[in-house]
Every structure is written in C-alpha cells, then in structure tokens.
Amino acid sequence: MTTGLPMAFPTEGLPARVRVHEVGPRDGLQNEATLVPVEVKAEFVHRLADAGLRTVEVTSFVHPKWVPQLADAERLLPAVAGLADRPGADAVRLPVLVPNKRGLDRALALGARDVAVFASATESFARANLNRTVDESLEMFAPVVARAREAGAGARGYLSMCFGDPWEGPVPLDRVVGVCRRLLDLGCDELSLGDTIGVATPGHVTALLTALNEAGVPTGRLAVHFHDTYGQALANTLAALRHGVTTVDSSAGGLGGCPYARSATGNLATEDLVWMLHGLGIDTGIDLGRLTATSVWMADHLGRPSPSRTVRALAGRSTFQDVSRDSRDSHKEQ
Template sequence: MRVTIYEVGPRDGLQNESVTLPVEVKREFIRRLAEAGLTTIEATSFVHPKWVPQLADAAELLADMPREPGVRYPVLVPNERGLDRALEHGVTDIAIFGSATESFAQRNLNRTLESQFEMFAPVVERALAGGMRVRAYVSMCFGDPWEGPVAPEQVVRVGRRLLDLGCYQLSLGDTIGVGTPGHVDALLDAFEVAGVGPDRLAVHFHDTYGQALANTLAALRRGITVVDASTGGIGGCPYAKSATGNLATEDLVWMLDGLGVETGVDVRSLVATSRWLADLLGRPSPSRVVQALSKEA
C-alpha cells in the first residue's frame, strides 16, 4: 500500500503562526520538504492579505519558488480574483475551501452555506478550462464550535456538490479536532451510501483531542490513501480559535513506516527541517516524533 501525503505546512501551517517568515525562508522550507520526498506541497494562498497577512507574499514566493520535477505545488484560491492571480503565475493545481456548516461559511467565507457554491462554481469552471486540477476542502466535517456536532449527511450534501462542480478530490477536515475513529467510520459510511468512494476522498485531521493519528488509521482501513499533514504539526485555523495544530507529518510518516506503508518520505530529514523551522518560529515543535528524535540527536 502507498499513501500520498498532501503537505500543508507552508500554507495551512504558517497561516496561523504569529511570526511572519521572510519569503526566502518560505522558499527554503518548500525546497527542504521536496528534498525529504514529499510530492505534493501546498505552497501558499491567494486569500486577501487583510485576512491572512502571513501569506501576503504569495505572488513574490511563486515568482521565484524552487520547483522539483514530479512535485506538485497547489495553491489555495478563495474566489475568482484569487484564480486570476494563480493563472498569472502559472499555477497548475488549486484548492478551494468550503464549509459544511452555516456558521463557519458566514464567518470564514462571508457567505451562506448555499451561496458559497455560487462563488466556487465560476472558479472551478475557469480553472478546469485553463487545464488546472481543482481540489476541494470541506471544513467542520465533524464538529463546529458554534453549532456543535455536524451530521454526516450534511457533510455529504456539501461534498457531493463540490465534487459535482468538477473537483477531483475532496479533503474532509476535522477543523477543531473533535472527531474520533467512530465519527470517521460514520462519515465514510455516509459517503459510500451516496456513491462517493475513498478514491475521491482525502482526510485532514487536527490533533486538539489527540485523535489525529487514530482517525487517520481508521480512514486508511477504509481505503483512504491521501492524508493531509503539516510538517512539525504547525498551524490551525485563524477563524476557529479552538482549532490547534494539524497532524504532524513526522508523526504520520512514523506510523506509516511502522505499518509498512510506502510514502517516499524520509522522516529524519523532516525532523531536521522542523527543528530548523521551530527555531525560526521561536517555539518548540508540537510533533512527538520531532521531540523524540531531537533527544536522540
């Protein structure tokens, strides 16, 4: 079995850090991730700098970003203005970011749950016409800080509509980290009933309650082969204050290595990168594997 790690550190990871890194450091971060064997690295976002100031240098980053053969560098695009900028910079892979709940759609997108699709439809249509691949994130798939538990059927309704727009993959986000393996099974059951198999799905877990690895293992046993993770476990969500760090890529790779699952990623190379990044951010990495291997060094 082989699992593809969708590395989100340079985008989802850095967007919630208080320390804004220089663009040359971000380029070096991305270069190191590719060197460690990651083949999908979400580089940045064209969200308005007012909302995510840490990624205000997206155009500058992409203008002179190292690109390795065989590595994809997707960019998050919130709307048509963001798509215009992505097209200007020769981006080949983009992601859109939807919500499974009304409350988060209004807070994060300034849209209703229904009207978010009106925003996404022209983005996806134009991107596909331009030869791009489009991925869709769905946030708040397991719980919402304003609405509480989220019904699997509600997530499926949103997810199906995003896939029907033409997105090749749907990433199911546990934005505030409240999910458990039982929740994962229930959600994947609901997608199966709706005719959406694991080949169209990815998972994106946060470790707020220490369940990210357990949830990932539950998803893998259901046939999921794409897992989002952030090197060093950095990141969160600037619009959901209860969200803590992403699943650490090192912790994921350590588990997958132990299971005999191929990733092509060198965990010790990632640990070295996380230690380097932690020094720049001024705080230790929350990744347990980074902490453990750093003690050995």
C-alpha cells in the first residue's frame, strides 16, 4: 500500500477511530464447507493479530455435533491465548461464543476473558436456531451472562435478525429494542446488531439506532454486524458510523460469504471495510497489505478465491501499475 490509495479524507461527524471486531475464525470458518486444521486456524489468528486486529473472535464452545468446523475449540483457544498477554495496546481480545452454561464453563476453564451469547430478535429464528422461544432463550442466557460477569469476563450479546427475517419479513423496530433492553439487563456489556439476511438499508440502520437511543440504550454499547447479501453492508456501516457507532464486525477476506454458495451468509469483508475507513481518515491500527496477504493465504487453504472485492483487487497485483493493463484494454478508444 505505497500507492497513496485510498486517499484519506477525514470527514466531519465521523469517529476518529474504529475498533474492528474480526469474526473470520469463528463466524467465517463456521460457514465454510472445508474443515480447517487447528494448526492453520491458530496461525490464522496470529496473522490477524500481526496485521493489527485487536479483537479476534476465535471459536465457539458449541456442541461439536452442531458445528463440526469448530469442534477443536479446546485445542485452539490455548494455542492463541498468548496474544491476550501482549503488552499494552498490542494485547488482543479473544472472545469466544458460548451457547449455554456448559459451554461457558469449558471456555472459562481455558482462560477465556471475553464471551458472547447469540440471541434472536424474532421468534421464528429463535425456534429454528435454538429450538426455543425468545423468552426461553433469554432465560437460558441469563445465568451464562451472570456467571461470565462474576468471573470478570466481558459479555457480548449478538442479536440476529434485527432488520428482516426470512420467515417473518420486516422486523419492527420496537421488537428489536425490546430484546436489546433485556440483553443489557442480563448484564451484556456490548450488543452486536446483526442483519443476518443482509436486507437492511442505511435509513433502516439510522432508524434502529435512534429507536435504541430513545429507549435508553447508549450508542457506545452497540456494535453493528452487517451481511453483504444484497451489497448493502458498507453503506449500512457508513450510516452507523454517522450515528456514532465505533465497533464494526467483519470477516477477513469475507470468509463465510462465498458468493456462489447457497449457504452464503455474506459477511462484510474486513478488507472492504478497512479500505473505506482509511479513506475516511479513520484510524483502525490495521495494516491492509498484511491483512490482504492473510486472506489470500487462507483462501489458498480453502481452495477458492476470497469473495472480498478489495482482496481480489489487490491480490496478485504487486503495484497499481498492474491495474493499468486492465483499464487500458477494457476502455480502449471508447
């Protein structure tokens, strides 16, 4: 990235710094068909840390029957735990997903200092994903979050289907606000608002954040988690930044969002996000070149190209001069 691109244009009304919550090793690999060896995963997490990411969601302590891709959680977490002990600003937060009290106990026993629970804003998805009502799932999470906080761990609450639901269609704002309030009351210190099927648009994002503020939820407790299923993730992120959100979830190389797979969840690619943030003059601490190299390396392991547009644009082109041949050919003598 010695080309001077993207040019940085600091923009009024946007945060000076954004924390990227990297979900590639967990949310990304969980949704990939290929089983990745634990050694490769550990190297992946280390490479992400070396590229400047300071929050890397590592794995999930779910029952291996449900997510075989993450069955190695008890070997992976110790293999990367040293990153959390790096000095000062180099320390990396390594949250793990815990589906229930048993999962939490396993995670805490391995020294986890940040955990996350995964709730749904809609009854349909709570039923499909957790085989529970929303109330029942929150009852299940209550002792998990309480125990985590007692142990001094951070507790993030994921909330899926915050904008649209595949069964129910549009999701009313007040429905989302209600579940958010309850997750905070349980003791979650951060909420990640998920657009699980990728249907949100920027005005919807602003409307939801405003409704949450009006219900007493401060923006500082909120992260956004957009999927690029309809290509809206980055525009939605821009709307969230304008509202003051400073924590954004994304997946290195767009892992988990292979565009031609039926099961694509379409995670926002960290590289596409970082290109925009750096163009806006927003500090992330991330080295885009090292991050892209990491995603290319992981794509090689998975045997398919990264769905990230920025990775595709930068990979294999040592300088911007390489781009010139394409532009010249395609626009010749228009």
